[in-house]
Amino acid sequence: DTGVSQNPRHKITKRGQNVTFRCDPISEHNRLYWYRQTLGQGPEFLTYFQNEAQLEKSRLLSDRFSAERPKGSFSTLEIQRTEQGDSAMYLCASSFPRVDLSDTQYFGPGTRLTVL
Amino acid sequence: AQSVTQLDSHVSVSEGTPVLLRCNYSSSYSPSLFWYVQHPNKGLQLLLKYTSAATLVKGINGFEAEFKKSETSFHLTKPSAHMSDAAEYFCANNAGNMLTFGGGTRLMVKP
Numbered sequence: 001d002t003g004v005s006q007n008p009r010h011k012i013t014k015r016g017q018n019v020t021f022r023c024d025p026i027s028e029h030n031r032l033y034w035y036r037q038t039l040g041q042g043p044e045f046l047t048y049f050q051n052e053a054q055l056e057k058s059r060l061l062s063d064r065f066s067a068e069r070p071k072g073s074f075s076t077l078e079i080q081r082t083e084q085g086d087s088a089m090y091l092c093a094s095s096f097p098r099v100d101l102s103d104t105q106y107f108g109p110g111t112r113l114t115v116l
Numbered sequence: 117a118q119s120v121t122q123l124d125s126h127v128s129v130s131e132g133t134p135v136l137l138r139c140n141y142s143s144s145y146s147p148s149l150f151w152y153v154q155h156p157n158k159g160l161q162l163l164l165k166y167t168s169a170a171t172l173v174k175g176i177n178g179f180e181a182e183f184k185k186s187e188t189s190f191h192l193t194k195p196s197a198h199m200s201d202a203a204e205y206f207c208a209n210n211a212g213n214m215l216t217f218g219g220g221t222r223l224m225v226k227p
Binding site: 004006031033035040041042043044045048055056058091093101102103104105106107108109110112 | 120152158159160162165167206210214215216217220
């Protein structure tokens with residue numbers, strides 16, 4: 001399977017716990033994006049990487065959120081001290097604008113987080 | 117400022133009848149527009165994209181969309197709905213390294 005993969009697919013945690021999600025992009029894609037989607041809404045941009053550099057962060061990405069892409073391949077998104085409002089689907093996408101000038105983003109299946 | 121508006125939150129059609137899902141955009145730059153489909157508890161699948169090469173864009177599963185600059189619209193159509201088309205559809209604009217999404221349209225297909 002050469003698509004974007006995300007793990008875990010589902011995560012249930014208690015308020016105040018830390019959680020970490022992983023995203024593996026399509027192998028040759030140098031850009032990687034994180035989005036958050038709450039129930040009944042469209043996805044909202046959180047942050048993106050070009051190779052290992054984090055180039056943009058949304059104001060939605062509070063201090064409790066941190067994302068890394070240490071070797072320019074997979075990425076992790078950590079949420080510290082989770083709150084019930086963090087419950088959402090976290091989507092990862094990747095793209096390769098040097099080849100695809102429209103910078104088409106391909107999405108993974110998402111990680112659904114439930115904070116109790 | 118960039119924004120994407122999907123004019124209908126829900127659309128219901130009968131199987132075999134045409135589908136129209138409406139999308140309007142606002143963009144300071146030349147838009148780069150996409151339609152994605154999302155089935156329950158799944159990620160987003162690309163249906164089609166507009167890249168200024170042609171105003172009528174054909175996508176997968178018989179869907180197509182027409183870019184109309186004068187109307188700032190990028191509506192999605194399909195001549196004949198199938199039960200498997202029932203899903204959530206999102207219009208998006210690539211505005212400077214991030215996608216701005218509309219609120220989505222839930223398409224229901226009645227037998």
